[in-house]
Amino acid sequence: MDIAYPPFDAARPDGENPSAHETLAPDGRLSPEKTYTIPARQGRAIRVQKGELLSVINRDGSQIGDFWAFVEGDCNEYLSMEHLRPTLRCISPHPGDALVTNRRRPILTLVEDTSPGVHDTLVASCDIHRYAQLGHQGYHDNCTDNLRMALAAIGLRPSSVPCPLNLWMNTPVVEGGAMEWRAPVSAAGDHVLFRAEMDAVVVISCCPMDLLPINGEDAQPRALEVMLHRIGGSITPRKTV
Amino acid sequence: MDIAYPPFDAARPDGENPSAHETLAPDGRLSPEKTYTIPARQGRAIRVQKGELLSVINRDGSQIGDFWAFVEGDCNEYLSMEHLRPTLRCISPHPGDALVTNRRRPILTLVEDTSPGVHDTLVASCDIHRYAQLGHQGYHDNCTDNLRMALAAIGLRPSSVPCPLNLWMNTPVVEGGAMEWRAPVSAAGDHVLFRAEMDAVVVISCCPMDLLPINGEDAQPRALEVMLHRIGGSITPRKTV
Numbered sequence: 001m002d003i004a005y006p007p008f009d010a011a012r013p014d015g016e017n018p019s020a021h022e023t024l025a026p027d028g029r030l031s032p033e034k035t036y037t038i039p040a041r042q043g044r045a046i047r048v049q050k051g052e053l054l055s056v057i058n059r060d061g062s063q064i065g066d067f068w069a070f071v072e073g074d075c076n077e078y079l080s081m082e083h084l085r086p087t088l089r090c091i092s093p094h095p096g097d098a099l100v101t102n103r104r105r106p107i108l109t110l111v112e113d114t115s116p117g118v119h120d121t122l123v124a125s126c127d128i129h130r131y132a133q134l135g136h137q138g139y140h141d142n143c144t145d146n147l148r149m150a151l152a153a154i155g156l157r158p159s160s161v162p163c164p165l166n167l168w169m170n171t172p173v174v175e176g177g178a179m180e181w182r183a184p185v186s187a188a189g190d191h192v193l194f195r196a197e198m199d200a201v202v203v204i205s206c207c208p209m210d211l212l213p214i215n216g217e218d219a220q221p222r223a224l225e226v227m228l229h230r231i232g233g234s235i236t237p238r239k240t241v
Numbered sequence: 242m243d244i245a246y247p248p249f250d251a252a253r254p255d256g257e258n259p260s261a262h263e264t265l266a267p268d269g270r271l272s273p274e275k276t277y278t279i280p281a282r283q284g285r286a287i288r289v290q291k292g293e294l295l296s297v298i299n300r301d302g303s304q305i306g307d308f309w310a311f312v313e314g315d316c317n318e319y320l321s322m323e324h325l326r327p328t329l330r331c332i333s334p335h336p337g338d339a340l341v342t343n344r345r346r347p348i349l350t351l352v353e354d355t356s357p358g359v360h361d362t363l364v365a366s367c368d369i370h371r372y373a374q375l376g377h378q379g380y381h382d383n384c385t386d387n388l389r390m391a392l393a394a395i396g397l398r399p400s401s402v403p404c405p406l407n408l409w410m411n412t413p414v415v416e417g418g419a420m421e422w423r424a425p426v427s428a429a430g431d432h433v434l435f436r437a438e439m440d441a442v443v444v445i446s447c448c449p450m451d452l453l454p455i456n457g458e459d460a461q462p463r464a465l466e467v468m469l470h471r472i473g474g475s476i477t478p479r480k481t482v
Contacts, residue, residue, distance in 0.1 A: 008317040008344060010400070076249040081323070082365035082404035091363065091418040102402065103249060104370040122332065122363070124323035129345040159251070160401035161343065163323035173414050177332040 011148055011157035014128045015139040019043045019149035019205075028154045028201065030228040038065075040221045043146025043205035045154045046228070047072065048196040053111065053229035056204060058168055061188035062216030064207045065224050066125045066143040066164040069099070069107050072199035075156055077101045079108065081121040081163040091173065092119050098197065099165070107200050112193035115186040120166035122179070126209055134211045146205035156201065167192060169207075169214055183213045193229075252389055252398035255369045256380035260284045260390035260446075269395045269442065271469040279306075281462045284387025284446035286395045287469070288313065289437040294352065294470035297445060299409055302429035303457030305448045306465050307366045307384040307405040310340070310348050313440035316397055318342045320349065322362040322404040332414065333360050339438065340406070348441050353434035356427040361407035363420070367450055375452045387446035397442065407448075408433060410455055424454045434470075 019042045028047040038044045048054050069079040080102040087100050095113050098106035125143035170182040208221045215221050260283045269288040279285045289295050310320040321343040328341050336354050339347035366384035411423040449462045456462050
């Protein structure tokens, strides 16, 4: 595939998959306590209201999820990894941590994490350029396009592509600042649970990376599940940390 | 200072200092082989053409510089820390490394670094919200506004505020992913030298942080110097690595 370089448009996908028109719910508003599936290699947008809880379930255990959150009504303010790290004084969040925007306002709280807590905040979402560099020919599903399509599917356009919170992605910083690309350490059924601290639009992309082992040693992209929980409703996690 | 939350505008400063109207050169084009000073607490934009070399000199040794680069003619494509890290498979660059944009294209190469090579790619530029959280009352100069003003001073508007490359900032990742805020390890006269891989607009902000020791144990913001070098011209570094 030839890659042309017109002015960069954060909202325009470089290709297409069903993320562009299929939604979990027409306006991104899920019915509570119902399991929704985000298909492998695709992305979906979810609207959450302040106080609501959203769980993301790693059904098969090996799948990473690129995760974004935008302030409802203002896609220019979003969950920002580079603001999160100095706020936490840590490179990744733990249960109880407030997750902040590029104006350092809490947008979500990470309430619960049944996995060992290995998530990445350092790595951009994959894009056509990443797959081209890895030797792939032709269009490849990618998380950057999934974000763009999932937002477009509920009528939104981002003005930039923020660095995602990469749920379950195991790309540790090792000796000398080097990074490694490893398989996730999460188990089937692990979930993370977020509480919305303001009305927000969450986007989750089931990373389609199949050229590196970040989605498991078999490099097989799989689905993720999500569930919205009523304010004050009970959560029944598979296990607690 | 009250902080209001209208829609986030990446280009609009939250306050003002001379960065808004003072430039190193009217269009950001420096005369070659001439030392220019970026005043303490302020930012300046510099236009570089493909193949040109730009050195940034830590005159006093203790000053960190928030550093950005945008593609000439398209502020939506910029040097991106979250794309740089997976490209390098490392959390910070070393001499010889190409520094890539959010389309993973080399925009600059880090040619030379006379310092011990401690730079940060993890931390957002400071902003009014950061200083408010640290207890400061009223407006405080900040690198985010310096970026906005320095671009505006040469007629440009960014659509987002990218994570900067924080030259000489010593905020290491330690045990368990925690980060620490330490004084720089650079020495007076240290420089980094970049080669432009495409026409670009560089912005450097002399970080005005005076509430943490990142600009030295005395927390005293100071100036930085820059110099543009002719293509094929000789560079006479203070020392080599």
